[in-house]
Amino acid sequence: MGISISVDIGGTFTDFHARSEDGNTETTKTPTTHYDLSVGFMKGMKTLARSFGKGLSDFLGQSDVVRYCTTMGTNALIERTGPKLGFITTAGFEDAIFLGRARSWADGGSVLENKDLARIRKPEPLIQPEMVVGVRERIDSFGNVVSPLRREEVLEKLQHLVDRGAMGFVVGLLWSFSNPAHERMIREIIEEEYPEDYLGSMPVILSSDVSPKSAEYTRFTTTIVNAYIHGVMAEKLNKLGNELRDGGYRRPLVLVHNTGGMKKMSRTRAVLTHNAGPVAGLHGALSVGAHYGHEKIIFTDMGGTSFDIGVITGGELKTYDFIPLIDRWRTNIPAIEVKSIGAGGGSIAWINRLMDNAMEVGPQSAGSMPGPACYDQGGREPTVTDADLLLGYLNPENYLGGNMLLDPDLSQEAIKERIADPLGIDPVEAALRIRQVVDARMGQEVFNEVALKGHDPREFVLMACGGAGATHACGFAPYLKVAKVIVSPYSSVFGAFGASTLNIQQVWEMSKTMKIFQWATQSYSEDVDEFNRVVADLKNKAVRDLQLEGYREDQIQFRLELDMRYGMQYNLMKVVSPRLTLRNSDDFKVICDTFTQQYAEVYSPEATFPMGGINLECFHMTAVVALPPLELEAFEGNDQTPSGAASLPAREAFWASLEGFMKTPVFAFNELLVGNEIDGPALVEADDTTYVIEPGWRFVMDRFRNAVLERNQA
Numbered sequence: 001m002g003i004s005i006s007v008d009i010g011g012t013f014t015d016f017h018a019r020s021e022d023g024n025t026e027t028t029k030t031p032t033t034h035y036d037l038s039v040g041f042m043k044g045m046k047t048l049a050r051s052f053g054k055g056l057s058d059f060l061g062q063s064d065v066v067r068y069c070t071t072m073g074t075n076a077l078i079e080r081t082g083p084k085l086g087f088i089t090t091a092g093f094e095d096a097i098f099l100g101r102a103r104s105w106a107d108g109g110s111v112l113e114n115k116d117l118a119r120i121r122k123p124e125p126l127i128q129p130e131m132v133v134g135v136r137e138r139i140d141s142f143g144n145v146v147s148p149l150r151r152e153e154v155l156e157k158l159q160h161l162v163d164r165g166a167m168g169f170v171v172g173l174l175w176s177f178s179n180p181a182h183e184r185m186i187r188e189i190i191e192e193e194y195p196e197d198y199l200g201s202m203p204v205i206l207s208s209d210v211s212p213k214s215a216e217y218t219r220f221t222t223t224i225v226n227a228y229i230h231g232v233m234a235e236k237l238n239k240l241g242n243e244l245r246d247g248g249y250r251r252p253l254v255l256v257h258n259t260g261g262m263k264k265m266s267r268t269r270a271v272l273t274h275n276a277g278p279v280a281g282l283h284g285a286l287s288v289g290a291h292y293g294h295e296k297i298i299f300t301d302m303g304g305t306s307f308d309i310g311v312i313t314g315g316e317l318k319t320y321d322f323i324p325l326i327d328r329w330r331t332n333i334p335a336i337e338v339k340s341i342g343a344g345g346g347s348i349a350w351i352n353r354l355m356d357n358a359m360e361v362g363p364q365s366a367g368s369m370p371g372p373a374c375y376d377q378g379g380r381e382p383t384v385t386d387a388d389l390l391l392g393y394l395n396p397e398n399y400l401g402g403n404m405l406l407d408p409d410l411s412q413e414a415i416k417e418r419i420a421d422p423l424g425i426d427p428v429e430a431a432l433r434i435r436q437v438v439d440a441r442m443g444q445e446v447f448n449e450v451a452l453k454g455h456d457p458r459e460f461v462l463m464a465c466g467g468a469g470a471t472h473a474c475g476f477a478p479y480l481k482v483a484k485v486i487v488s489p490y491s492s493v494f495g496a497f498g499a500s501t502l503n504i505q506q507v508w509e510m511s512k513t514m515k516i517f518q519w520a521t522q523s524y525s526e527d528v529d530e531f532n533r534v535v536a537d538l539k540n541k542a543v544r545d546l547q548l549e550g551y552r553e554d555q556i557q558f559r560l561e562l563d564m565r566y567g568m569q570y571n572l573m574k575v576v577s578p579r580l581t582l583r584n585s586d587d588f589k590v591i592c593d594t595f596t597q598q599y600a601e602v603y604s605p606e607a608t609f610p611m612g613g614i615n616l617e618c619f620h621m622t623a624v625v626a627l628p629p630l631e632l633e634a635f636e637g638n639d640q641t642p643s644g645a646a647s648l649p650a651r652e653a654f655w656a657s658l659e660g661f662m663k664t665p666v667f668a669f670n671e672l673l674v675g676n677e678i679d680g681p682a683l684v685e686a687d688d689t690t691y692v693i694e695p696g697w698r699f700v701m702d703r704f705r706n707a708v709l710e711r712n713q714a
Contacts, residue, residue, distance in 0.1 A: 005045075007044070008493065009037060016048055017499070066251070068253055070233070083228070123328035127224060139175045172219060203230065240253070258273070260502070280498035282336060284488075286316075297312040303466040343362050344362075374386050385468070386410075389408050391431050395690070504549065508538045516616050528587070557625075578594050666684075668685060677698060
């Protein structure tokens, strides 16, 4: 192993984490350059190289892997910079993607936008109606061809789309996940008409490849979103790859997936990169928790733009989004569930005139440009960071290790003009309200996310990550009544750190409805061969794909998950199958018992109803090539009192429970030793974050140099 580099692009900052084979770890942050993400990316690489005492060429030349959590696809959707696509579907279903689901008008909208029913609108479609054509064909739910596809009609409809400027094609036919023959036939026709050696060659994306699952609307939208961002991402990632190679990097770029794994860029579908950073952070929380033996963890990441929430139970990532949302589109990708709300350091405070002049924070963000008012880059809106600065928590001369200077006067001016004066209050009180509102919103959202999954937050340990996580942990943790808060020394770049803990992993799926427990006869299915056939098909795809990555079959570990539900229910529950293949109907009973047990844990034993029948709806085969786990370095020490070198000049900071400003002790994080204890109120300054220790809380530096925050029992 040489140097391992992980990068996570956020809305405000791009985070970097690098680790060498001798254990040397370096991190850095650069402002995200939305006009060209590669600019901030390469700037961070140069900073890392200097941290290792190397030139960029030597640094990249000695790097074994560059893992990348990218937001390129999301940006292309938001900015609508994708290509003009044509959509070919089954005749009679041309309007399916425009009709949408019952509440598609609300998908991706904020709470405030969804309340304004008079003005709410469905999202602007990624494919215009005139670019949708239907072909006469039909395959039934069992995969049988009922009405064959005619080549002549496909050619006619193809010419129609090309004449209207199509630069790529999406093919989504009914029941193609049961039998993809017609979709593949359409692709063959298009590739024959426009072969790769022609300038008119265009990509063809099939729904049976991207999302071989039931429910045509989400299958179609998943494929359309993938096709829309495919070209944009391919172009930008190839450009970035070329810059890395020019800089000395000699290996393929590896992309992090929202399934909890990563693969080479050349083997990655674009849609699987959405929300990869928060998922990587959640996996990082799992890795850190394993060192303590914690199996119940609440992961939070408060960055500059958003606040991410994830839940770990049983020491595993096993909570999936049922129908994940990408921008304003419902999809059915197998994504790990991480909820995001607009609450970060850059979240803008504003007066809601429609709600009796109530002050609200977010979801709008100042981003990296212009950023909070105190950045002095032209921003005039008051943000959470401005409030923290005005309250004395942030050191204006030591922000990002002194690489960025903050202007408290601009913070005060923005808060006074936009919040304090309209409400008739003092700017300091306005800043305190901003902080309290965002803390309350985060605390309530985390509580809901945990409690609505059937868990008691008091049984969990809280991990506070993100650049602003340590600053606000003591503010939102009381809403959960957790006993312990852990803040990693890499919390400010935790998405990048989490990416360094991931395995090579991919998920293959297939919808297949099987009634494995019949309610009419109260008996288990005998269709073992059909179950094993689906499993074998998925397993073969996994082996083939990972062998192309360069791995042997004996290196691959398999995990089978099943979407199950009681008869006539709508919502599904994902269950890890206790059997990879079945021998007889007794194995179906084992699977049903596992489902009933898990259902009881979430919804209570009284909610189970196995006599109503149990259906299996979808197979998920996860193939993993396990990499060596990342070990946290343990340090020795047991000095409770920080040394004199750790003490910095005290400064005035406002504490609500003490009803005013107070001369507050300040400590340098890098000078603290294992075992050091600090009682609040106090501030601890690190290069990339500030720990705000409220009165009644205690900060303890543990053996992994993680900060443990606990209520001070004294």
